[in-house]
Amino acid sequence: MELELKNITKKYKDKEAVKNANVTIHTGVTGLLGANGAGKTTVMRMICGVLKPTEGTISFDGLNVEDEMYRDVLGYLPQDFGYYPNFKARDFLLYIAALKGLDKESAKVKCEELLKKVNLSDVANKKISTFSGGMKQRLGIAQALINDPKIIILDEPTAGLDPKERVHFRNMIGELGKNNIVILSTHIVSDVEHIADRILMMKDGEFIYDGEIKDINMDLEEFYLKEFEEA
């Protein structure tokens, strides 16, 4: 599997949020590192087809992002997401499953499986409005996985998670990365250090580093700062 970003540029009026990005992402976990405002979310949104690039193309094994079949294999956790006020955790997952085209039976099975996976089975019938930030984030992760996606895009997935949840989440992502393309954006270096196979660093809309994590022979935090200073 191959996700290809070719000459991607995104302009917002006079601001260039992403500048001529070229990158090919393969199966495994890819960490997108960068400071706030570096362009990570814009890249993520373009990969999901939520934002249209000003220039360039994005394709998955030759399939254009605008194709509905592409959306069938996509799982996305946005940085900020909401829910309808009347939704309970289970309703929310079933709603997303229905929108993603899952039939009722498989949606129910998948929903229970994911609620268990993210430790929300006990509160499945409680309103989301009563959930803590971490619980909402776990529910967000569950909805991203409901259609067994091949491409999983997670924008700041660890935000709001406590240390225990973070470890659990890292293991889950590591498992998913074995057979899928997982891209996670964060500005927390340790998150990427433990789960990513490959690192992409962004600064001012440009990729300033692209490499395997095993090739970095120093502390990732130090390497990250060094790359940022040099760029």
Next chain:
Amino acid sequence: MTDKDIIRLVKDTYDVNPGVKGRSFIREHTKRKIHLSSIIMMQLKELNPLTIIITICISFMGVLLTFIKNYSSSIWVCSSIMPLAALIITADLGRSKRHQMTELEMVTRFSLRMQKSVRIFIGGMLGLIIHALIIPFLSIKSGIAPCISVLALGCPYLFTSWGCMLITRKYHNTESIYGCTAIAMSAAIIPIMVKTLLSQFNKGLLATIGAVILASLFVAITTEIRKYLQEDRNTTWNLN
């Protein structure tokens, strides 16, 4: 760099992916079959219960008013309550944005545009049901010509729908609902003004003006629906 290198570089940069791998992917991937009816049902299920309750109440109230004997003002009272129905129905159209569900709904099988279209269809049907219930009763019980009822009920309804859609498209915050309420209240006053004008002006002239306004509102709302459906791509998001 030789010409050959430049040609190759340009080809690599600008050539569209041949899609060979895409075809093999499509062969392997079984597309889940979903019918349009399932998305209509899904959106109906997610419709705010308050919208349905108020729609039923307004229809019931409208019909009830026509049963009051010798009550010549029933058409104007019905006309005054139509903006409320329009307000409730239109408010439901912007629920994705209001509850930050837009991004999640955009990356599903059905595009957000498709979902919005279905919501407009449902909203339109609800509006149509209200009109279709009240107009015949006004005609039978109060003896008002159906075309006059269409003008009297349709104008405030369409004006409110258009105004509310415009405001919710331009202003994404929850406070936009205040603007919508103000529009609905203004539209509710219009029938009272028209009733006063009726005694001073020629009825035929007022009906012609009403028809022109109704036609203009149809054009305005069609344009607004088109804009509403187009806004789901290229939004400026957090860089606003």
